[in-house]
Amino acid sequence: MSEYPSLPTRLWQRRPWRTSSLMRVSDRVEVLVWLFAIIVMLIAVPIAGAAGTAGYTAAASRIRVENAAKAAVPATITTPPERIVSVDAYGTTTERFDATVRWDQNGRTGTTTTEVPDKSAPGNVVRVWLDGNGKVTAPPVRTINAADSGIGIGMTVLAAIWSGAILLGYGTGQLLRVCHYKALDREWRGMSRPVGQDS
Secondary structure, X not given: OOOOOOHHHHHXXXXXXXXXXXXXXXXHHHHHHXXXXXXXXXXXXXXXXXXXHHHHHHHHHHHHHHHHOOEEEEEEEOOOOEEEXXXXXXXXXXXXXXXXEEEEEOOEEEEEEEEEOOOOOOOOEEEEEEOOOOOEOOOOOOHHHHHHHHHHHHHHHHHHHHHHHHHHHHHHHHHHHHHHHHHHHHHHXXXXXXXXXXX
């Protein structure tokens, strides 16, 4: 009893240059399209790597520029901290303490509500970050966070190219099968004419 051919054997038997009358032209076209799709997917790897590297470089540069414009100023708590409780979509409860703070920088004063340590009290001093225009901003971001941007861009490019290549191969195969089934249907109808109508 013969065993079913292995996958490598079946793939080798479907090579488009195989000289076999049993292999249809549509089969050869489908295999060629899949070979092209595989080549594109392999080429996409260094392309995605280059895109990710460029994205990381741009994000790191932007972070450094933004961080350079930020300045930390001492701010005095002017109100008792208020406990804020929040629940996320997974039911996890988190809490923080917000209070109004006031600062004076180069003769310019300002106030804002910001998160403070839970045991803070009015009169305590905390640190507030201001941007180049003197407005409250987030603390400096580490440049290592730019790696997330680079990885995201690289994976997006890779997924887009791979998806397009797979859709090309799959879509071509489906289209060729539809054409093949229609051809078989026409041949079958031609062979199934009623007696006396075959001329």
